[in-house]
Amino acid sequence: MKRKSFLLVTILMLTLSMVLAACGGKEKTGGNGEEGKSGEKPKFISILTGGTGGTYFPLGGSFANIIKEETGIETNAEVTGASAENMQTLKDGNGEIAFTQTDIASYATEGKLMFKDGKIDNVKAIGTLYPETIQIVTTEKSGIKSVEDLKGKNVSIGAPGSGTAANAEQILEVYGLSLDDIKKKDLSFDESIAGIQDGSIDAAFVTAGTPTGAVEQLSATEKVVIVPVDADKAEELIKKYPYYTKDEVPSGVYKLGSAVPTVAVQAMLVVNDSLSNEVVYxxxxxIFENLDKVTHAKGKLIKPEKALNGVGIDVHPGAQKYYDEKGIKAE
Structure with missing residues (x-):
């Protein structure tokens, strides 16, 4: 009997230890499971960026180093297809943090345009970073001086389905115009500028950080004109589409004699909302208290006091806690 009792106790103890190991051995991660909500740090997170030749990738590398140094979380910057792809990847749970444009983030969370087949509801904002300026590019010889002057002209609005195409349509809208009022061309930035140079294109919408290389090349051979977005129209646009913010193309860029008012969407950081408030905080x-460690030139444009401007989607509670502590509000 004693032997049977001993065996029974041994079996019960082994069973209990296995159950405890199973309960306690679950990793606290930043993935899609509820365990990420616990507040414990994930062992690893990935930052989805863009192509190696763009701005997102080198910035992502700097951010990854900062996060690792300051939080102890192993962090890696991944090469991706940028904004739209990044939003879909976060939805699928294959990344934790991502770069995207504010307008693309809004389309994703609302299920519009390139996301009309399914909205993304598991992504929140960390904050905006720097402007991606909407530049309506033409030349002095075109005679185009205002958005209204685009009517009837050959105008490139960017690649089909692009954020730039949506920007063009929305700006035309606040001026009482539509894509039917222009001779629309769906061309890449380089193709658009080449079209302006050979005369097949009168003007082009370009959404990019300034100065933009293709437009700089144009300014070497032509007197570039950037068509302004008037202040009242900018305010109307921002009221209807809150991911926009006021911006300008500075004097001297493209040899401009004075600054030109326009609008911008923002490059921003977003996060899978399965990451806990503590981790996102x-x-x-x-990131915002170690910007001096960012080596890319765009790092100088990133300011915590501007991080809530033009966000356009819900801010993650962990990020909001940081802004509340600093007294930061959207302007």
Whole structure:
């Protein structure tokens, strides 16, 4: 009997230890499971960026280093197809943090345009970073001086389905115009500028950080004109589409004699909302309080006091906690 009792106790103890190991051995990660809500740090997170030749990738590398140094979380910057792809990847749970444009993030969360087949509801904002300026590019010889002057002209609005195409349509809208009022061309930035040079295109919408290389090349051979977006129209646009913000193309860029008012969407950081408030707070604080460690030139444009401007989607509670502590509000 004693032997049977001993065996029974041994079996019960082994069973209990296995159950405890199973309960306690679950990793606290930033993935899609509820365990990410616990507040414990994930062991690894990935930052989805863009192509190696763009701005997102080198910035992402700097942010990854900062996060690792300040939070102890192993962090890696991944090469991707940028904004739209990044939003879909976060939805699928294959990344934790991503770069995207504010307008693309809004389309994703609302299920519009390139996301009409399914909205994305598991992504929140960390904050905006720097402007991606909407530049309506033409030349002095075109005679185009205003958005209204685009009527009847050959105008490139960017690649089909692009954020630039949506920007063009929305700006025309606040001026009482539509795509039917122009001779629409769906061309890449380089193709658009080449078209302006050979006369087949009168003007082109370009959404990019300034100065934009293709437009700089144009300014070497032509007197570039950037068509302004008037202040009242900018305000109307921002009221209807809150991911826009006021911006300008500075004097001297493209040899401009004076600054030109326009609007911009913002490059921004977003996060899978399965990451806990504590982790996102730590990440937000780490990035915005160590911007001196960012080596890319765009780092100089990133300011925590501007991080809520033009966000356009819900801010993650962890990031919001940081802004509340600093007294930061959207302007």
């Amino acid at each position: 730590d990440i937000t604080k780490a």
